[in-house]
Amino acid sequence: MHMAWTRKHKPQTLKEVIGNKEAIRKLVEWVKAWDKTVPKKRAIFLYGPPGIGKTATVEALAKDFDMELVEKNASDYRTEEAVKRFAGIASQYSTLFGKKRLILFDELDGITGTQDRGGVKALTEIIKITRCPLVLIANNAYDPRFTNLRNYCLLVQFKKPPAGEVVKLLKRICLREGIDAEEEALKFIAQRSRGDVRSAINDLQALAQGKTRLTYEDVSWLAYRDRQENIFTVLKMIVYARSCMSAKQAVDMADVDPDMLFEWIYENVPRHLTHPEDLARAMDALSLADIYRGRIRSTRNWKFTRYFLDFMTAGVAMARQKTKPSGWIPFNFPKRIQALSRSKAQRKFELEIGRKIKRKFHISAYRASKEILPYIRVIFENNVNMAAGIASWLDLDAEMIKYIVSGKQAEAIIKQMEIL
Amino acid sequence: MSFEMWAEKYRPKTLDEIVNQKEIVERLKSFVESRNVPHCIFAGPPGTGKTTAALCLARDLYGKAYREHMMELNASDERGIDVVRETVKTFARVRSIGEVPFKIMILDEADNMTSDAQQALRRTMERYTETCRFILIANYSGKIIEPIQSRCAPFRFTYLPKTEHDEFLRRIAKSEGITLLDEGLEAIFEVCGGDMRRAINTLQAAASFGKPITAEIVYSVVGRAHPADVQKMVLTALNGNFIQAREKLREMIQKYGVAGTDIIRQIHTEIFRINIPEPWKIKLADTIGEIDFRLVQGSNEEVQLSALLARLVEAGYQMKQQT
Numbered sequence: 001m002h003m004a005w006t007r008k009h010k011p012q013t014l015k016e017v018i019g020n021k022e023a024i025r026k027l028v029e030w031v032k033a034w035d036k037t038v039p040k041k042r043a044i045f046l047y048g049p050p051g052i053g054k055t056a057t058v059e060a061l062a063k064d065f066d067m068e069l070v071e072k073n074a075s076d077y078r079t080e081e082a083v084k085r086f087a088g089i090a091s092q093y094s095t096l097f098g099k100k101r102l103i104l105f106d107e108l109d110g111i112t113g114t115q116d117r118g119g120v121k122a123l124t125e126i127i128k129i130t131r132c133p134l135v136l137i138a139n140n141a142y143d144p145r146f147t148n149l150r151n152y153c154l155l156v157q158f159k160k161p162p163a164g165e166v167v168k169l170l171k172r173i174c175l176r177e178g179i180d181a182e183e184e185a186l187k188f189i190a191q192r193s194r195g196d197v198r199s200a201i202n203d204l205q206a207l208a209q210g211k212t213r214l215t216y217e218d219v220s221w222l223a224y225r226d227r228q229e230n231i232f233t234v235l236k237m238i239v240y241a242r243s244c245m246s247a248k249q250a251v252d253m254a255d256v257d258p259d260m261l262f263e264w265i266y267e268n269v270p271r272h273l274t275h276p277e278d279l280a281r282a283m284d285a286l287s288l289a290d291i292y293r294g295r296i297r298s299t300r301n302w303k304f305t306r307y308f309l310d311f312m313t314a315g316v317a318m319a320r321q322k323t324k325p326s327g328w329i330p331f332n333f334p335k336r337i338q339a340l341s342r343s344k345a346q347r348k349f350e351l352e353i354g355r356k357i358k359r360k361f362h363i364s365a366y367r368a369s370k371e372i373l374p375y376i377r378v379i380f381e382n383n384v385n386m387a388a389g390i391a392s393w394l395d396l397d398a399e400m401i402k403y404i405v406s407g408k409q410a411e412a413i414i415k416q417m418e419i420l
Numbered sequence: 421m422s423f424e425m426w427a428e429k430y431r432p433k434t435l436d437e438i439v440n441q442k443e444i445v446e447r448l449k450s451f452v453e454s455r456n457v458p459h460c461i462f463a464g465p466p467g468t469g470k471t472t473a474a475l476c477l478a479r480d481l482y483g484k485a486y487r488e489h490m491m492e493l494n495a496s497d498e499r500g501i502d503v504v505r506e507t508v509k510t511f512a513r514v515r516s517i518g519e520v521p522f523k524i525m526i527l528d529e530a531d532n533m534t535s536d537a538q539q540a541l542r543r544t545m546e547r548y549t550e551t552c553r554f555i556l557i558a559n560y561s562g563k564i565i566e567p568i569q570s571r572c573a574p575f576r577f578t579y580l581p582k583t584e585h586d587e588f589l590r591r592i593a594k595s596e597g598i599t600l601l602d603e604g605l606e607a608i609f610e611v612c613g614g615d616m617r618r619a620i621n622t623l624q625a626a627a628s629f630g631k632p633i634t635a636e637i638v639y640s641v642v643g644r645a646h647p648a649d650v651q652k653m654v655l656t657a658l659n660g661n662f663i664q665a666r667e668k669l670r671e672m673i674q675k676y677g678v679a680g681t682d683i684i685r686q687i688h689t690e691i692f693r694i695n696i697p698e699p700w701k702i703k704l705a706d707t708i709g710e711i712d713f714r715l716v717q718g719s720n721e722e723v724q725l726s727a728l729l730a731r732l733v734e735a736g737y738q739m740k741q742q743t
Contacts, residue, residue: 379624
């Protein structure tokens with residue numbers, strides 16, 4: 001049930017492979033040539049960056065041409081001996097049942113100098129005599145180890161497919177999985193993968209499996225995940241700095257903006273400065289930093305940024321006076337940011353209700369959602385009759401009522417509205 | 421019992437019905453008599469009748485069809501410069517047909533307008549004075565730019581005094597056929613402090629229990645509508661658990677939308693109620709006052725209030741050291 005989507009949705013025919021049309025054309029031409037006679041180059045060497053469909057192409061090719069695919073990859077030993085055992089298979093073009101064979105040596109980069117000693121040389125020997133088409137795959141065909149081998153191979157380069165193609169593929173997968181995905185979300189995943197289709201599909205699965213809807217908000221978190229490694233280092237430099245200068249310098253290393261860095265510090269300071277007096281000092285520094293941020297906003301004068309940065313870095317670092325050093329303490333993602341993003345949908349819905357209130361009340365939708373809605377909720381919890389009256393007066397729909405109160409009470413109110 | 425929100429149902433319809441803000445009402449009535457209204461700013465805290473006064477003025481001035489001669493815009497929802505350029509201008513420049521030669525534009529929550537939009541508004545106000553008069557409604561007139569202020573007659577609304585507050589709520593209770601006990605009334609005034617919208621909403625929510633309204637019911641309504649358990653948060657901090665106290669703070673701010681100033685006011689009240697050495701109370705009042713000041717200057721309420729919680733954690737620690 002939880003099959004990897006990279007397997008579940010891998011191309012079933014060459015037509016489904018995205019991008020690399022020219023490379024595929026060359027490959028097909030070369031395989032077809034075997035039907036007439038053994039071509040000059042008995043092996044084809046496909047190379048290119050990871051995750052763009054080299055192996056998937058060969059597998060689809062075997063299917064399209066109804067060939068038996070015999071595969072060796074990095075997990076197998078590739079010593080001279082192991083490769084030589086292949087010679088027997090390679091010496092016959094077709095199987096006992098008349099099916100043609102295609103031999104694939106995948107992940108050639110994985111051949112290590114010592115363990116697979118002689119592997120490349122043995123492989124070269126097989127190529128010279130093989131009676132079946134032989135496909136080699138590696139990320140880098142120009143590795144010096146392959147210098148001699150290359151002479152016997154037709155070299156075909158695989159390139160990263162354009163992001164637009166990747167988006168189309170992700171769309172197809174979503175369609176099959178029954179997921180309604182925002183175009184922006186898929187674009188974000190595709191762009192972030194930089195042409196690595198496999199990682200794009202893996203990300204999609206991680207984010208969308210089990211959902212019926214995938215929004216941009218759901219995926220934008222990925223960007224933060226990438227940056228976490230970096231942010232931990234920066235936080236450590238700030239919170240444990242011994243001098244003001246080293247704390248201040250950490251800002252330049254951070255690849256998040258200062259406001260976001262502030263959130264990280266604000267979230268994590270209490271766990272790292274545990275002595276009450278240190279904590280009070282550190283939080284006071286953050287409070288002052290926030291004041292400078294307020295001054296930046298009210299005066300629109302960016303020169304105050306330097307004081308904002310001083311307090312949030314050096315100010316926090318210098319707060320450490322009594323906290324005893326302890327073991328490794330993890331850094332947490334800023335909850336405030338998480339909550340803001342999560343509650344965004346909720347706030348939007350509350351504003352929707354606020355708009356309904358606004359039509360009857362002389363108050364803005366925003367303030368209605370903050371000032372009137374809480375009382376409406378209390379009434380809805382208590383009094384079905386009054387609630388039904390108010391609900392129809394405000395023209396609230398069933399979804400809104402269910403948002404305001406849960407379960408049975410909501411249903412009772414809706415029922416009562418029908419009676420009225 | 422009726423099925424509307426009472427705060428709207430019992431909103432006065434004419435200037436005569438307004439029970440409070442006597443001097444303001446008198447002046448507004450004189451505008452109606454002379455059939456001339458200047459640009460106005462109605463400033464004051466929420467629930468003191470600013471919007472009501474503006475609507476009543478329009479109704480008294482134009483009669484039944486007042487809606488044809490006035491427009492009500494809420495700057496919190498539509499506060500950009502485009503709204504001023506398009507909606508306001510289109511409305512303002514077309515002359516009104518009828519006895520009164522101008523229309524009225526009510527800009528509610530005008531202190532939420534961007535300063536760009538206010539600048540644009542300033543010119544519109546000048547240019548179309550003949551055809552349109554503006555009533556700007558704001559909690560803080562200080563947030564309205566100076567040039568607009570100088571073009572408007574200022575009116576300052578204040579919280580309702582207790583007698584008028586009580587009278588109004590009793591009238592509603594009577595007309596809705598509910599029993600409002602004196603202690604319930606006291607409690608509403610204590611909690612809402614003369615903000616009539618809040619008071620009436622509290623009254624209605626309390627009435628939804630279907631019992632005579634006691635102080636206990638009122639507190640329960642307030643507790644459920646604004647579950648800001650400030651006392652628990654303060655004690656958690658004083659006991660040294662900053663992270664948990666901050667969680668509670670976040671819940672209040674993010675989940676229930678409680679304003680920072682409300683939270684700090686309650687913390688201040690709480691400090692004098694709880695059981696800590698007396699000298700500490702005044703020491704902490706100073707800290708609270710400082711953070712209260714920073715709330716206005718800073719950009720993020722949660723950060724400022726967290727700094728206060730950290731101070732409470734520190735105070736709790738130092739109290740223990742002393743004993």
